[in-house]
Amino acid sequence: MASTRRLKLTAAVAVAGALVAGMTVALATSASAGTTLGASAAEKGRYFGTATDPHMFSNSGYMTVLNREFNQLTNENGMKWDATEPQRNQFNWTRGDQLVAHAQSRGMLVRGHALLWHQQQPGWAQGLSGSDLRSAAINHVTQVASHWRGKIHSWDVVNEAFADGGSGGRRDSNLQRTGNDWIEAAFRAADAADPNAKLCYNDYNTDGINAKSTGIYNMVRDFKARGVPIDCVGFQSHLGTTIAGDYQANLQRFADLGVDVQITELDVQQGSNQANIYRTVTRACMAISRCTGITVWGVRDCESWRTGANPLLFDCNNNKKPAYDAVLAELNAGTGVPPTSTPPVNPTTPPGGNPTTPPAGGAGCTATVSLNQWTGGFVANVRVTAGSGGTRGWTVAMTLPGGASVTGTWSATASGSTGTVRFSNVSYNGQLAAGQVTEFGFQGSGSGSGMTPTCTAS
Numbered sequence: 294m295a296s297t298r299r300l301k302l303t304a305a306v307a308v309a310g311a312l313v314a315g316m317t318v319a320l321a322t323s324a325s326a327g328t329t330l331g332a333s334a335a336e337k338g339r340y341f342g343t344a345t346d347p348h349m350f351s352n353s354g355y356m357t358v359l360n361r362e363f364n365q366l367t368n369e370n371g372m373k374w375d376a377t378e379p380q381r382n383q384f385n386w387t388r389g390d391q392l393v394a395h396a397q398s399r400g401m402l403v404r405g406h407a408l409l410w411h412q413q414q415p416g417w418a419q420g421l422s423g424s425d426l427r428s429a430a431i432n433h434v435t436q437v438a439s440h441w442r443g444k445i446h447s448w449d450v451v452n453e454a455f456a457d458g459g460s461g462g463r464r465d466s467n468l469q470r471t472g473n474d475w476i477e478a479a480f481r482a483a484d485a486a487d488p489n490a491k492l493c494y495n496d497y498n499t500d501g502i503n504a505k506s507t508g509i510y511n512m513v514r515d516f517k518a519r520g521v522p523i524d525c526v527g528f529q530s531h532l533g534t535t536i537a538g539d540y541q542a543n544l545q546r547f548a549d550l551g552v553d554v555q556i557t558e559l560d561v562q563q564g565s566n567q568a569n570i571y572r573t574v575t576r577a578c579m580a581i582s583r584c585t586g587i588t589v590w591g592v593r594d595c596e597s598w599r600t601g602a603n604p605l606l607f608d609c610n611n612n613k614k615p616a617y618d619a620v621l622a623e624l625n626a627g628t629g630v631p632p633t634s635t636p637p638v639n640p641t642t643p644p645g646g647n648p649t650t651p652p653a654g655g656a657g658c659t660a661t662v663s664l665n666q667w668t669g670g671f672v673a674n675v676r677v678t679a680g681s682g683g684t685r686g687w688t689v690a691m692t693l694p695g696g697a698s699v700t701g702t703w704s705a706t707a708s709g710s711t712g713t714v715r716f717s718n719v720s721y722n723g724q725l726a727a728g729q730v731t732e733f734g735f736q737g738s739g740s741g742s743g744m745t746p747t748c749t750a751s
Contacts, residue, residue, distance in 0.1 A: 330606075330617075331364030331401075333624035337579065340365040340402055340586035341624065344558065347371065347391035349596070354611045359592055365402040365446070367557075367588055368392045372405055375415045377437050381429065386440055393444050397701055400719040404557070404588065405445040407452035407495060408434045409479050411466035419467065427471040431482045438486035443736035444701055447491040447525060449557070450483045451476050457498055461508030476512070477521050484522035489674075495527035495557055501537025502546070513550055527557035531590070531599070534562055536570045541577035548583035558590040560597060560604035561616065571606070572619040579627025656682040658725075660689045660746035671697075671741035674734045675705075675716070677748055679725035684750040686723040689716045689733075691746045697739030705733035 327333050334341035342365025349355050370376060371388030378384050396403045409430055421429055438448060454476055456464040463469050476494070483492050494513065499506035509526065516523045526547050537543070544554045556578055561570045578584035591597045595609035606617040657680045662673050677687055692713045693699070699707055705716040717723075722731040 327625050330362045330621060330624065333621060334586065335364055337624065337627050337629045339578075339584075340588075341620075342366055342402070342404065342586060342588040343592050344369045344406075344588060344590045345392070345592065347388050347395070349592075350391070350395065355592060355596075358607055358611050360399060363401070363592075365404060365586060365588060366392055366396045367404040367406050369406075369590075370413070372437070373407060373410065373413045374418060374433060375413045378418075378433055379415050381417050382432070382436075384436060384440070389441065393441060393701075397444070400705075402446040403441075403444060405438075405441060405448040405490070406557075407449035408437060408483060409450065409468060409475075410452035411454070411464065411468055414467075422467060423471060426467060427475065427478070430468060430471070430475070431478060434479050434482040435486045438483050438490070442487040443489055443734070445487065445490045447493050447555075448483055448487070449495040449527060450479050450492050452495045453497065454494075455496055455499075455505050455508050457505060459504045461504040461511075463508075477516065480516070480522050491524040491553065492522055493525040493527050493553075493555070494523060495529065497529040497531060497558075499528055500530055500532070500543065501539045502543045506543055510547060510550070513547065513552060517550055517552070523552060525553040525555060525585075527555045529558035529590075530556050530560075530574060531558060531604075532561045532570055532574075534564050534566050534570075536573055540573065541580060544577060544581050544584055548581050553583050553585045554578075554581065555585055556587040559587060560590045560599060560602075562599070563594075563603035567604075568614075568616040568619040571616040572623055575620045575623035576627075579623060656680045656750075658684055658687050658748040658750040660748040662691070662744055662746050664741050664744075669738060671737050671739075673737065673741055673744070674732060675746060676730055676732050677718075677725070678730050679727055680750065681727050682750070683727045683729070684723065684725045686751040687718050687725070688749045688751075689746045690714070690749070691716070691744050693737065694740055694743055697737050697741060699735050699737050702733070702735040705735070707735065 327336060330341040341363060343359065343363045344367040345359060346369045368389055371392060376385065376388060393403055418426065418429060434450070438445075454464055454466070454469070456462055463473070468475050480492055483490070494509065496505070496509060499509060513523060513526060528544065547554050556574060559574060561567050575587065578587055589605060591605050593607045593609050593611065594603040594605050597603070597605055606614055606620065608614060658677055659680070660675055660677050662675050664671055664673055675689060677689060689705075690713055693711060697711070699710040699714055702716065705719060708715040708717070716733060716735070722733070725731060
């Protein structure tokens with residue numbers, strides 16, 4: 294949801310808003326499991342995140358809440374087209390890089406929002422049309438997804454491309470006028486640029502089964518049938534004082550197509566029903582194995598784009614509201630995500646590389662690595678399997694080839710960046726039962742070929 298969408302609030306609230314996004318995997322939090330939103334979600338194989346912007350990072354009260362409660366971040370405006378490519382082929386990565394760096398330092402996942410959208414386009418793109426705009430748009434997708442390759446868990450590849458009302462058809466926009474296949478082209482370009490990211494379609498006013506959500510459903514079903522790379526659908530859920538009675542059924546029908554579903558921009562107008570609506574949304578997500586996470590669109594009421602609606606979980610004094618307690622209770626009561634619904638994100642094993650399915654461990658632990666490589670860099674996905682004694686913590690040592698170095702790590706902490714690098718668990722994934730599996734990853738420069746991980750349990 295963009296700050297420029299304020300004019301859409303009346304319609305979004307009346308119909309009960311929704312966006313599309315994708316993410317799964319557990320994220321780190323600093324508190325004990327079950328006592329914060331992120332920790333409780335991580336226990337169940339999910340994330341609970343928030344939208345933010347680096348200009349808030351200097352606010353100590355705000356950051357205390359953000360770092361304690363959430364294990365996924367979305368950059369509210371800093372990764373959109375106008376922010377990242379203000380002039381054609383001249384890119385500005387500052388705000389996005391700041392958010393990614395903070396998330397990685399805390400073991401959080403990052404959602405990329407959004408590669409293509411009919412709003413918040415830079416002026417130069419607004420003046421283009423036809424094949425020139427199509428070329429510029431695909432180049433933008435390629436350059437931005439490539440820049441953050443291996444660092445983004447899920448991308449909102451296309452945002453809000455369907456029209457409101459009863460037609461169930463596409464929104465008229467300069468992007469739509471380049472040809473009806475522009476969404477497919479964007480997904481294929483994003484897949485080529487960052488095959489390890491989950492690729493999502495995101496929209497609002499799709500919370501229940503209605504013409505708009507059905508139009509999107511038909512597109513996703515077609516994409517899955519034809520092999521177009523789409524992994525997830527996001528529902529914004531900017532809600533008023535009521536919620537659609539078929540909210541959960543709507544999420545489930547998308548999940549049944551074989552895509553993950555996420556709540557991507559949740560906020561609820563304050564009133565006597567606020568806590569109950571938050572509870573209903575969270576319960577619906579926890580009941581669906583492919584609902585892999587929830588993101589609220591902001592931390593505190595005073596920074597919300599919905600001025601005066603007080604739609605978030607914390608007030609301006611950093612206090613938890615009754616809606617917070619309702620959400621945490623539902624997260625703690627929910628069931629975990631079956632392993633089959635949260636596979637590694639498109640791992641690629643090079644010829645002669647290590648298998649992605651770990652062998653059974655002994656009393657300690659075992660680790661295997663799969664690689665996605667390109668000229669000058671790579672992303673490694675590492676699976677840690679506990680042996681018969683389980684683990685209270687683990688460390689994976691890996692010797693990098695000459696000239697290679699680690700440039701970023703998630704779901705683990707790295708000691709060193711060249712030579713033999715030791716990766717240790719973060720707060721939420723160190724304690725494993727016998728045979729239990731967890732994953733972490735890192736990005737590197739150079740070549741990652743030939744790395745063999747060694748796991749030590751404590």
